[in-house]
Amino acid sequence: MLTLQLGDISVEVVRKDIKHVHLSVYPPSGRVKIAAPERMSLDTLRAFTISRLGWIKQQQQKMREQPRETPREYIDRESHHVWGRRCLLNVVEVEAAARLVVRHRRMTLSVRPGTAAAVRAEILAQWYRQQLKQAARELIDKWQPLMGVRVERFFVQQMKTKWGSCNPAAGTIRLNTELAKKPPECLEYIVVHEMVHLLEPTHNARFVMLLERFMPNWQAYRDQLNSLPVSHEHWRY
Numbered sequence: 001m002l003t004l005q006l007g008d009i010s011v012e013v014v015r016k017d018i019k020h021v022h023l024s025v026y027p028p029s030g031r032v033k034i035a036a037p038e039r040m041s042l043d044t045l046r047a048f049t050i051s052r053l054g055w056i057k058q059q060q061q062k063m064r065e066q067p068r069e070t071p072r073e074y075i076d077r078e079s080h081h082v083w084g085r086r087c088l089l090n091v092v093e094v095e096a097a098a099r100l101v102v103r104h105r106r107m108t109l110s111v112r113p114g115t116a117a118a119v120r121a122e123i124l125a126q127w128y129r130q131q132l133k134q135a136a137r138e139l140i141d142k143w144q145p146l147m148g149v150r151v152e153r154f155f156v157q158q159m160k161t162k163w164g165s166c167n168p169a170a171g172t173i174r175l176n177t178e179l180a181k182k183p184p185e186c187l188e189y190i191v192v193h194e195m196v197h198l199l200e201p202t203h204n205a206r207f208v209m210l211l212e213r214f215m216p217n218w219q220a221y222r223d224q225l226n227s228l229p230v231s232h233e234h235w236r237y
Contacts, residue, residue: 004034004046009056011049020202021048023056026161030060062226069229074120080107082131084183084228091120100127125158128180132156135184136175139191145215151199163225164190168199173197181226189221 002013012033022035036045049056072078078089087105093113100123102110111120133156140151152171159165159176166173173194179187192215200207211218 002042004042004049006046006049006053009053013045021045023049023052023054024161025059025063030056030063032056032060041065057081072121074109074124076119081181082107083180084186098123100124102127125177128177129156132175132177132180132187135180135187136191139188140195143192143195143214147192147199149195151195151198166192166194166201168198168201171198182225185221186225186228187214189225191216193218 002015003197004011006079009032012031014035016035018035018037021037021156023042024033024035025031026033034045034049034067038119072080072171074089074091076089076091080087080089082102085103085105087107090106090108092108092110093115094110095112096110098112098115098119099110101110107124109120109123111123125179136156144150149172151173153176154172156177157174158178159174162176163179164173164175173191175187175194179190193211196210196214199210215221
Protein backbone atom coordinates (compact mmCIF):
# COMPACT_ATOMS: atom_id res chain seq x y z
CA MET A 1 0.00 0.00 0.00
CA LEU A 2 1.27 3.45 -0.95
CA THR A 3 1.68 6.00 1.85
CA LEU A 4 2.00 9.76 1.51
CA GLN A 5 3.81 11.48 4.37
CA LEU A 6 2.81 15.11 4.87
CA GLY A 7 4.59 16.37 7.97
CA ASP A 8 3.22 14.34 10.89
CA ILE A 9 0.25 13.04 8.88
CA SER A 10 0.44 9.70 7.08
CA VAL A 11 -2.05 9.12 4.28
CA GLU A 12 -2.82 5.63 3.01
CA VAL A 13 -3.49 5.53 -0.73
CA VAL A 14 -5.56 2.79 -2.36
CA ARG A 15 -5.91 2.67 -6.14
CA LYS A 16 -9.36 1.77 -7.45
CA ASP A 17 -11.33 1.74 -10.67
CA ILE A 18 -13.15 4.99 -9.83
CA LYS A 19 -13.48 8.44 -11.38
CA HIS A 20 -13.06 10.68 -8.34
CA VAL A 21 -10.85 10.88 -5.27
CA HIS A 22 -12.44 9.89 -1.95
CA LEU A 23 -10.77 11.17 1.21
CA SER A 24 -11.71 9.66 4.59
CA VAL A 25 -10.62 10.22 8.19
CA TYR A 26 -11.36 7.29 10.48
CA PRO A 27 -11.88 7.16 14.24
CA PRO A 28 -10.67 6.84 16.85
CA SER A 29 -7.20 8.23 16.09
CA GLY A 30 -7.90 10.00 12.80
CA ARG A 31 -6.32 7.56 10.35
CA VAL A 32 -6.36 9.11 6.87
CA LYS A 33 -7.10 7.14 3.72
CA ILE A 34 -7.54 8.13 0.08
CA ALA A 35 -9.22 6.03 -2.58
CA ALA A 36 -7.82 7.31 -5.88
CA PRO A 37 -8.38 6.59 -9.58
CA GLU A 38 -5.82 4.14 -10.89
CA ARG A 39 -4.31 6.58 -13.39
CA MET A 40 -4.07 9.62 -11.13
CA SER A 41 -0.45 10.72 -10.69
CA LEU A 42 1.24 10.81 -7.31
CA ASP A 43 1.92 14.55 -7.70
CA THR A 44 -1.78 15.23 -8.28
CA LEU A 45 -2.69 13.15 -5.24
CA ARG A 46 -0.15 14.97 -3.10
CA ALA A 47 -1.44 18.38 -4.22
CA PHE A 48 -5.03 17.32 -3.53
CA THR A 49 -4.15 16.07 -0.05
CA ILE A 50 -2.22 19.24 0.80
CA SER A 51 -5.25 21.30 -0.22
CA ARG A 52 -7.32 19.32 2.29
CA LEU A 53 -4.87 19.37 5.21
CA GLY A 54 -6.90 21.92 7.15
CA TRP A 55 -10.01 19.75 6.92
CA ILE A 56 -8.06 16.60 7.85
CA LYS A 57 -6.63 18.20 10.99
CA GLN A 58 -10.06 19.54 11.93
CA GLN A 59 -11.60 16.05 11.66
CA GLN A 60 -8.76 14.48 13.65
CA GLN A 61 -9.19 17.05 16.40
CA LYS A 62 -12.93 16.37 16.60
CA MET A 63 -12.28 12.64 16.94
CA ARG A 64 -9.75 13.15 19.71
CA GLU A 65 -12.17 15.37 21.62
CA GLN A 66 -15.36 13.36 21.13
CA PRO A 67 -16.37 11.66 24.41
CA ARG A 68 -16.56 7.87 24.53
CA GLU A 69 -18.73 5.61 26.57
CA THR A 70 -17.11 3.39 29.16
CA PRO A 71 -17.15 -0.36 28.37
CA ARG A 72 -20.51 -1.93 29.15
CA GLU A 73 -20.77 -4.99 31.43
CA TYR A 74 -24.56 -5.50 31.13
CA ILE A 75 -25.12 -5.60 34.87
CA ASP A 76 -27.84 -4.23 37.15
CA ARG A 77 -28.24 -0.43 37.32
CA GLU A 78 -25.92 0.17 34.38
CA SER A 79 -26.76 3.15 32.13
CA HIS A 80 -27.83 2.64 28.53
CA HIS A 81 -29.45 5.02 26.04
CA VAL A 82 -32.59 4.67 23.94
CA TRP A 83 -33.39 7.42 21.42
CA GLY A 84 -31.24 9.87 23.33
CA ARG A 85 -32.71 9.14 26.76
CA ARG A 86 -30.73 7.55 29.58
CA CYS A 87 -32.19 4.30 30.91
CA LEU A 88 -31.16 2.08 33.82
CA LEU A 89 -30.70 -1.61 33.11
CA ASN A 90 -32.50 -3.99 35.46
CA VAL A 91 -31.29 -7.60 35.12
CA VAL A 92 -33.73 -10.29 36.28
CA GLU A 93 -32.66 -13.94 36.33
CA VAL A 94 -35.54 -16.32 35.59
CA GLU A 95 -35.94 -19.81 34.15
CA ALA A 96 -37.55 -18.58 30.96
CA ALA A 97 -36.68 -17.35 27.48
CA ALA A 98 -34.71 -14.12 27.33
CA ARG A 99 -36.77 -10.95 27.11
CA LEU A 100 -36.11 -7.21 27.07
CA VAL A 101 -38.80 -4.70 27.99
CA VAL A 102 -38.25 -0.92 28.00
CA ARG A 103 -40.69 1.26 29.91
CA HIS A 104 -40.12 4.89 30.78
CA ARG A 105 -36.44 5.05 31.78
CA ARG A 106 -35.93 1.43 32.75
CA MET A 107 -34.70 -1.51 30.64
CA THR A 108 -35.70 -4.82 32.19
CA LEU A 109 -33.64 -7.70 30.85
CA SER A 110 -34.88 -11.16 31.81
CA VAL A 111 -32.30 -13.91 31.31
CA ARG A 112 -31.59 -17.37 32.63
CA PRO A 113 -29.28 -17.59 35.68
CA GLY A 114 -25.62 -17.43 34.74
CA THR A 115 -26.18 -15.91 31.28
CA ALA A 116 -22.83 -14.50 30.09
CA ALA A 117 -22.32 -10.79 29.49
CA ALA A 118 -21.71 -11.44 25.79
CA VAL A 119 -25.14 -13.07 25.47
CA ARG A 120 -26.79 -10.19 27.35
CA ALA A 121 -25.03 -7.77 25.00
CA GLU A 122 -26.36 -9.58 21.94
CA ILE A 123 -29.93 -9.51 23.29
CA LEU A 124 -29.68 -5.73 23.65
CA ALA A 125 -28.05 -5.42 20.23
CA GLN A 126 -30.89 -7.34 18.57
CA TRP A 127 -33.44 -5.15 20.32
CA TYR A 128 -31.67 -1.98 19.13
CA ARG A 129 -31.57 -3.34 15.56
CA GLN A 130 -35.32 -3.95 15.60
CA GLN A 131 -36.00 -0.48 16.97
CA LEU A 132 -33.85 1.08 14.26
CA LYS A 133 -35.38 -0.98 11.47
CA GLN A 134 -38.87 0.13 12.41
CA ALA A 135 -37.95 3.80 12.81
CA ALA A 136 -35.89 3.85 9.60
CA ARG A 137 -38.69 2.23 7.58
CA GLU A 138 -41.12 4.92 8.72
CA LEU A 139 -38.67 7.70 7.86
CA ILE A 140 -37.88 6.28 4.44
CA ASP A 141 -41.60 5.99 3.66
CA LYS A 142 -42.05 9.61 4.78
CA TRP A 143 -39.18 11.05 2.73
CA GLN A 144 -39.40 9.07 -0.53
CA PRO A 145 -42.35 11.06 -1.96
CA LEU A 146 -40.95 14.34 -0.64
CA MET A 147 -37.59 13.78 -2.31
CA GLY A 148 -38.74 11.93 -5.41
CA VAL A 149 -36.41 8.98 -4.83
CA ARG A 150 -36.84 5.30 -4.03
CA VAL A 151 -34.80 3.26 -1.58
CA GLU A 152 -34.73 -0.26 -2.97
CA ARG A 153 -33.43 -1.79 0.25
CA PHE A 154 -31.95 -0.63 3.52
CA PHE A 155 -29.73 -2.44 5.98
CA VAL A 156 -29.05 -1.98 9.68
CA GLN A 157 -25.68 -3.07 10.99
CA GLN A 158 -22.89 -2.25 13.38
CA MET A 159 -20.54 0.23 11.70
CA LYS A 160 -17.31 1.46 13.28
CA THR A 161 -16.46 4.40 11.08
CA LYS A 162 -19.73 5.78 9.69
CA TRP A 163 -23.25 6.64 10.78
CA GLY A 164 -24.55 5.55 7.39
CA SER A 165 -23.68 4.86 3.78
CA CYS A 166 -25.39 4.75 0.39
CA ASN A 167 -24.94 2.76 -2.80
CA PRO A 168 -26.61 4.99 -5.42
CA ALA A 169 -26.26 2.43 -8.20
CA ALA A 170 -28.13 -0.23 -6.22
CA GLY A 171 -30.48 2.23 -4.51
CA THR A 172 -29.56 0.94 -1.05
CA ILE A 173 -28.57 2.58 2.21
CA ARG A 174 -26.96 1.25 5.40
CA LEU A 175 -27.48 2.60 8.90
CA ASN A 176 -25.38 2.21 12.03
CA THR A 177 -27.21 0.41 14.85
CA GLU A 178 -25.79 2.99 17.28
CA LEU A 179 -28.32 5.47 15.89
CA ALA A 180 -31.03 3.79 17.98
CA LYS A 181 -29.27 5.24 21.03
CA LYS A 182 -29.24 8.80 19.68
CA PRO A 183 -32.05 11.40 19.55
CA PRO A 184 -34.63 10.65 16.81
CA GLU A 185 -33.75 13.82 14.87
CA CYS A 186 -30.20 12.51 14.45
CA LEU A 187 -31.49 9.36 12.77
CA GLU A 188 -33.72 11.42 10.50
CA TYR A 189 -30.76 13.57 9.48
CA ILE A 190 -28.69 10.50 8.57
CA VAL A 191 -31.57 8.93 6.63
CA VAL A 192 -32.13 12.12 4.63
CA HIS A 193 -28.37 12.57 4.11
CA GLU A 194 -28.03 9.09 2.62
CA MET A 195 -31.18 9.46 0.53
CA VAL A 196 -29.81 12.68 -0.96
CA HIS A 197 -26.94 10.55 -2.26
CA LEU A 198 -29.48 8.83 -4.50
CA LEU A 199 -29.76 12.20 -6.25
CA GLU A 200 -26.11 13.23 -5.94
CA PRO A 201 -23.47 10.57 -5.14
CA THR A 202 -20.72 12.96 -4.03
CA HIS A 203 -20.47 15.63 -1.34
CA ASN A 204 -20.29 18.47 -3.84
CA ALA A 205 -22.09 21.82 -3.91
CA ARG A 206 -25.20 20.24 -5.47
CA PHE A 207 -25.38 17.72 -2.64
CA VAL A 208 -25.24 20.50 -0.02
CA MET A 209 -27.88 22.49 -1.92
CA LEU A 210 -30.23 19.50 -2.00
CA LEU A 211 -29.65 18.66 1.66
CA GLU A 212 -30.39 22.24 2.66
CA ARG A 213 -33.54 22.23 0.56
CA PHE A 214 -34.94 19.12 2.22
CA MET A 215 -33.56 19.70 5.73
CA PRO A 216 -32.54 23.33 6.40
CA ASN A 217 -31.37 22.53 9.96
CA TRP A 218 -29.14 19.61 8.94
CA GLN A 219 -25.95 21.22 10.30
CA ALA A 220 -27.47 21.51 13.79
CA TYR A 221 -28.46 17.83 13.72
CA ARG A 222 -25.02 16.81 12.45
CA ASP A 223 -23.27 18.81 15.18
CA GLN A 224 -25.57 17.36 17.82
CA LEU A 225 -24.83 13.82 16.67
CA ASN A 226 -21.09 14.38 16.54
CA SER A 227 -21.05 15.89 20.04
CA LEU A 228 -22.65 12.85 21.69
CA PRO A 229 -20.56 10.04 23.21
CA VAL A 230 -19.79 7.20 20.85
CA SER A 231 -19.63 3.55 21.85
CA HIS A 232 -16.53 2.05 23.35
CA GLU A 233 -14.88 -0.23 20.82
CA HIS A 234 -11.72 -2.28 20.52
CA TRP A 235 -10.68 -0.50 17.33
CA ARG A 236 -8.51 -2.45 14.88
CA TYR A 237 -6.71 0.04 12.66
